[in-house]
Amino acid sequence: MSQANREITISILKYDPQDKTVEPRFVDYKLEETPGMTLFIALNSIRSNQDADLSYDFVCRAGICGSCGMVVNGKPVLACRTLTSTYPEGVITLLPMPAFELIKDLSVNTGKWMDEMSKRVESWIVTNEETDISKVEAKVEPKVAEEVFELDRCIECGLCLASCATKLMRPNFVGAVGLNRVARFQMDPHDQRTDEDFYELIGDDDGVFGCMSLLGCEDHCPKNLPLQNKIAYMRRKMVSVK
Ligand code: SF4
Numbered sequence: 001m002s003q004a005n006r007e008i009t010i011s012i013l014k015y016d017p018q019d020k021t022v023e024p025r026f027v028d029y030k031l032e033e034t035p036g037m038t039l040f041i042a043l044n045s046i047r048s049n050q051d052a053d054l055s056y057d058f059v060c061r062a063g064i065c066g067s068c069g070m071v072v073n074g075k076p077v078l079a080c081r082t083l084t085s086t087y088p089e090g091v092i093t094l095l096p097m098p099a100f101e102l103i104k105d106l107s108v109n110t111g112k113w114m115d116e117m118s119k120r121v122e123s124w125i126v127t128n129e130e131t132d133i134s135k136v137e138a139k140v141e142p143k144v145a146e147e148v149f150e151l152d153r154c155i156e157c158g159l160c161l162a163s164c165a166t167k168l169m170r171p172n173f174v175g176a177v178g179l180n181r182v183a184r185f186q187m188d189p190h191d192q193r194t195d196e197d198f199y200e201l202i203g204d205d206d207g208v209f210g211c212m213s214l215l216g217c218e219d220h221c222p223k224n225l226p227l228q229n230k231i232a233y234m235r236r237k238m239v240s241v242k
């Protein structure tokens with residue numbers, strides 16, 4: 001067998017919370033690695049050839065939809081963007097992301113959490129101005145628009161939460177994704193909320209004061225968002241609220 005076609009072992013934590021008769025257990029799958037193989041390809045191969053019951057999530061396969069986050073050899077990553085060749089020892093352990101409701105095996109409910117977080121931080125433009133679609137939208141300084149678009153690149157994958165010690169200790173913590181969202185609206189000139197209004201949303205230990213600055217979120221964000229910078233910025237803003 002050539003180096004390109006080595007045999008790899010993928011060890012997956014399998015568990016169905018709906019089936020109380022079967023305990024969580026690791027199942028090992030051996031397969032031949034092909035050139036350019038991603039974890040997405042490997043999991044599809046396992047499901048097609050070895051275990052039709054295996055559950056995991058993928059949609060875009062291109063690092064865009066944010067649905068394929070999982071913990072690989074201890075680190076949260078997007079599985080569709082992760083090559084099996086990244087692991088030279090050829091043994092790859094897959095776990096579902098913590099901090100989210102487990103659906104089954106590697107599939108977790110990030111959508112439900114993101115939806116609840118969006119409502120909690122009121123993730124929408126708040127303004128008293130009437131919407132008039134016949135009017136041209138007010139201009140925004142290009143530099144400000146760029147900064148807002150930069151934060152809008154979040155794909156809601158949840159990797160920042162899966163790598164956040166505060167989130168694991170404090171279930172209601174809004175995490176870097178939530179604080180990034182608030183920073184996005186705080187910077188948007190269309191939004192008329194004051195810092196006092198934002199304080200009501202995130203001015204506590206489940207919000208911006210809960211972050212312990214361990215940097216796990218920024219280290220693992222696949223979009224390289226400036227999360228710690230924005231959390232520090234929001235914290236300075238919130239501290240100044242009387
Ligand atoms: S901030 Fe980064 S890691 Fe967190 S959900 Fe958004 S893209 Fe994913």
Ligand code: FES
Pocket residue numbers: 057058059060061062063064065066067068069078079080081
């Ligand atoms: S499948 Fe869409 S980000 Fe991985």
